[in-house]
Amino acid sequence: MxxxxxxTVVFDDKIIIKQNHDGAEPLxxxxxxxxxxxxxxxxxxxxxxYKDDDHDYNDSVEFRDTTPHATWTNSNLGNFRDQFxxxxxxxxxxxIQSDWDEDPREESDKGARPTSYSxx
Numbered sequence: 001m002x003x004x005x006x007x008t009v010v011f012d013d014k015i016i017i018k019q020n021h022d023g024a025e026p027l028x029x030x031x032x033x034x035x036x037x038x039x040x041x042x043x044x045x046x047x048x049x050y051k052d053d054d055h056d057y058n059d060s061v062e063f064r065d066t067t068p069h070a071t072w073t074n075s076n077l078g079n080f081r082d083q084f085x086x087x088x089x090x091x092x093x094x095x096i097q098s099d100w101d102e103d104p105r106e107e108s109d110k111g112a113r114p115t116s117y118s119x120x
Contacts, residue, residue, distance in 0.1 A: 004058070005049035009084055011042055016088045018119065029091035036087070041077060048072070050080050085119050093117040 008017040008026075014037050017028040031037070044064050050072055051058035059072035072080060096114045103110050 004051060005060075006052045007048070007050040007080070007084060007088075009048040009050070011037065011045055011047065016084050016091075018088055018092075027092070029088055029095075031087050031091060033087070036083075048080075048084075050084070052080070081120070089117050089119055 004019075006019055008019060009015070010017070013030070014032070015028045015030050017026050019026045044067065046062045046064045048062070049060040057071060061070050061072060061075040061077070063069065077083075093114060093116065096117065100110065100113050107113075
């Protein structure tokens with residue numbers, strides 16, 4: 001398993017976790033997108049630990065069967081950011097917009113409603 005991963009993906013639970021969210025505790029989001037999770041390329045994957053540091057040896061793709069764990073690059077699964085970080089960012093934006101909507105303060109006190117969020 002990767003050490004000090006920035007991101008964890010748990011396929012059975014359909015969860016993407018940003019491990020260090022703005023210095024806070026890990027923040028998971030359940031991603032409700034069956035067409036994404038049911039893609040055949042994920043069928044043998046249990047979990048992914050991903051460290052966005054350009055050192056592939058820090059990543060780990062964990063398989064369901066006896067296939068040895070592999071790095072993200074060696075697993076040839078595409079771009080991690082496009083597939084997982086963007087989904088997490090969308091879920092997080094929805095959350096901070098909901099928090100903003102539910103905040104009883106006047107808009108002048110809480111600032112403009114968030115319209116975007118990017119982990120990078």
